Amino acid sequence: MRCRRCRGAAVIEVRRHNAAFCGDCFERHVREQVKRAIRDHAMLEPDDRVLVAVSGGKDSLGLWDLLLGLGYRASGLYLGLGIGEYSTRSGDVVRAFAGERGAELIEVDLRRDYGYDIPTAGRKGSRSTCAVCGLSKRYVFNRAALEGGFDVVATGHNLDDEAATLLGNTLRWQTEYIARQFPVLAEREGMVRKVKPLYRLSELETAAYAFIRGIEYVVEECPLVAGNTQLRYKEVMNALEATSVGTKTQFLLGYVERAAPLFRDGDGPPVELTPCERCGQPTTARFCAFCRARAQVLGERLGPAERDPGTERQTAEEMSSEVLPAELYGAGRAG
Amino acid sequence: MKVRLRNPDREVEVAGPRTVRDVLADLGINPDTVLVIRGRALVTREERLSDGDDIEIRPVISGGSGPGGTARPPEGSP
Ligand code: SF4
Ligand SMILES: [Zn+2]
């Protein structure tokens, strides 16, 4: 098999582009896809301060590598989830990556900074482990970005992650979530902009990129992932893709380019957000979903026992973690 | 040849010479869901593998809300 660009020996085949590439030309292909994603959706300004949510997996570390390579001011944020050996290894890998490149790494640790870890939260809270994990990540990323003066949070969601999430939301016609699933979410009061520069690249491509770049990443899975619904959706999409190449891409990019606007209007005015009385982060309730979940896990009471009308009306952002815990790092290690 | 599979880690012995495509088909693995690594380099599915080769088949699918999918291939993968 020959490289489409230089006719050298190919190392990777990208069937949906009907192309094979040598290592150098493949890196170029990946950079072009990322540049195009950034440009098409005005994700980043040249002098933005970017906070990359890194888990130690292929996607998030690959993304950090790409953004640094493209000249962005990109720092990493690693959230320690306290998932035993898996988290220990993820933290080591992320620190080594940052160290080698002299890149700034911000670390938050759930146990140290918030008093719980994910396995405990899964046992003690009312949400599933992955739901409380997703909620914790969303919260910590946003808060760390605000506190650190960053303009934007970048996550490593790839095409397969996004297609699987979209499939799940579509099967249930979760129109509110569909409307919010987009490669860029604009900033609003108390919430920084969020971008997914890898959404045009399949998981095979992000893995191959990390490998070819010599990035040491965690291949092992989070031990708590078992039975994850998104994984089943991925399997379905891959089965379709195997017999009908390009299905995944058409499904996701077709949504982004043509169908997304159809879902966006008609939602009425955006829900009003006010600061959480405990932590100050934006919420529709008195206390934000994170503070409520945390209080439940720690067995604390948040305030006077009066009924809180806001609890029933969470923002789509808060709710989406409970329905389909879309991994904030992308498919990569969440640890 | 020795073939190392991941998540969970295990090793199987496969007779060569055979193409990557055939080895994957025998193991019931969809080629779009794995990297195939010989020594320290990626190989495409047309590559011929021989008996002395050290191969790693590394899943690229990660499990949804997070990490790493099981390497279980969809039914009917080519
Ligand atoms: S699978 Fe992902 S979301 Fe679920 S607990 Fe593990 S790291 Fe968190
Ligand atoms: Zn080439």
Ligand SMILES: [Zn+2]
């Ligand atoms: Zn709060």
